[in-house]
Amino acid sequence: MKGSAVTLSVLAWCALACPAYSQLLQTEVNHKWIPLAHAKEWRQDSADTNLPLHFKTKIKPTELQVGQDHPNGTKIRAMLPGYGVNLPLDFHGSYKGDFQGFDEFGDLSKGYYVQVAEHDFDGDGEPEIVVAVGNGSTDLAVNVIKYRAPKLAKQAGDEKNWLRIGSFDGQAKAIINGKTITLPYGSAGLYEEYTWKSGKFAKSAVGTP
Secondary structure, three states: OHHHHHHHHHHHHHHHHOOOOOOOEEEEEOOEEEEOOOOEEEEOOOOOEEEEOOOOOOOOOOEEEEEEOOOOOEEEEEEEOOEEEEOOOOOOOEOOEOOOOEOOOOOEOOOOEEEEEEEOOOOOOOOEEEEEEEOOOOOEEEEEEEEOOOOOHHHOOOHHHEEEEEEEEEOOOEEEEOOEEEEEEOOOOEEEEEEEEOOEEEEEEEEOO
């Protein structure tokens, strides 16, 4: 893990100091952080963002909609024909303390934004939905949501079809590779790493300079 820590040390500094690194969800290729493929972003007071979903099941949502709810709040919904289902999200806190991404009305706090993407952590051929909320520098919360398709079409809107399988705290970015999510923090190469194994995410590494 020593080599990983060195790589993360340089990249963690750049994540804090380089304006180009504004993506909350990234992946690592050839020791470089790049945006996670096909991730979508939404910021307060902008038009809704729609992430196409690529489930292979017969009963399935077609897209994830992120935007301003009414009269207030933030909507993050899986859209099926004619209606949407709110995902079971829980942004419980950051490593510094309480997560500051939303105000008391559920609206995004100033400087925060949402990024969403698909990624198959468990290798079953069906994507999980990754939802990240952060300010790109000091505060980040990430949820991973699993879709379990119902047997009957009339059950398509049930909230129990959705399961939150991961909830993570970070600072600037989340780095996703294969079955692993890495959360750098600070500027000295510190990070926590979680890997999907035996049906759950487990801490697999803690990096130090």
